[in-house]
Amino acid sequence: MRIIIIEDEKPAARLLQRKLEKLGLQVDTLLHSVEESLQWFQDNRHPDLIFLDIQLSDGLSFEIFEQIDIKSAVIFTTAFDEYALRAFKLNSIDYLLKPIDEDDLEIAVNKYKSRNQALPNLSLDFDMIKRMLVNPVEKTYKQRFTIKIGERLKMIPIEEVECIYSENKGTYLHTLDNRDYLIDGTLDHVETELNPNQFFRVSRKFIIPLKSIKDILVYSNSRLKVILPTYKEDEVIVSRERVNDFKEWLG
Structure with a gap:
């Protein structure tokens, strides 16, 4: 086919x-x-x-x-x-x-x-x-995440997101104030809700926003390493098959 x-x-x-x-x-x-x-x-x-x-x-x-x-x-x-x-x-x-x-x-x-x-x-x-289609439906993207913390709901604007990552079958939001929150949905699903001009899926584990990129380093096997402001738990690596698309996305 x-x-x-x-x-x-x-x-x-x-x-x-x-x-x-x-x-x-x-x-x-x-x-x-x-x-x-x-x-x-x-x-x-x-x-x-x-x-x-x-x-x-x-x-x-x-x-x-x-x-x-x-x-x-x-x-x-x-x-x-x-x-x-x-x-x-x-x-x-x-x-x-x-x-x-x-x-x-x-x-x-x-x-x-x-x-x-x-x-x-x-x-x-x-x-x-x-x-x-005179008045077509505009494509809209997520503007905030709503996080449940105990009995409270916390709203996190998209501007405060430093990266989104998956770990142990969970999906987490890491914010610029160096905090992590468990969110609903898989990384695949969250990717579809984000503006592709602002966010990029660098690997199976990470989605990062353009504004959070602090530095980009050449890494082994033709890959790239992205340095973020506060996230230090794991290396954020652009997978080899996505390097060209990542460079194009950077503009």
């Missing part, structure tokens, strides 16, 4: 790729814009399945279908609500609301696999779609 992902937020695209790999599926290509996708479809054999974000950095992904006759099955990955999606009238396999749940992803993939007959051509009502 040939799969591609079209998603303008590169960390979100890579996260979806990793989730698909956990299901034993290989992603051929990651595309990040309408322009890049149009060029790719002109030069490559169309895939079996596309994971498609609706709103890309340079326009709506539906513009791809206006110019290219795509026969691939489509699973939408979107922040739009269910009512708006019904109005698109697309012959897609399924859609997944962000943040993408791994169980929902597996169900959508299995639904695709269960279809044996050829899919009909995609049929789009572009005028209707554009009317629906």
Whole structure:
């Protein structure tokens, strides 16, 4: 099965790729814009399945279908609500609301696999779609964490986060005042709630914000070591496979 992902937020695209790999599926290509996708479809054999974000950095992904006759099955990955999606009238396999749940992803993939007959051509009502998207749903990201401490709830603004890490099957928040708090959810889930322009998943264990980076050192095996203001419990290492993306994220 040939799969591609079209998603303008590169960390979100890579996260979806990793989730698909956990299901034993290989992603051929990651595309990040309408322009890049149009060029790719002109030069490559169309895939079996596309994971498609609706709103890309340079326009709506539906513009791809206006110019290219795509026969691939489509699973939408979107922040739009269910009512708006019904109005698109697309012959897609399924859609997944962000943040993408791994169980929902597996169900959508299995639904695709269960279809044996050829899919009909995609049929789009572009005028209707554009009317629906005059006031698109803005992507919103977490602004604070709510932590339960005994019988109290403590709110920690996102600006006070120094890093987020996993340890002993728990997920922890480390703040700039050198305190640690146990939070709900896995590191994978928390990653989807954070602004990818401000936060980066440097390894399986750590997510760090740009503003908390004190220094960056060259480390062994082509890796990088990040120095944070107060966190000293463990070395924060950018894994080798994420070094290039990390450098790109730094800008």
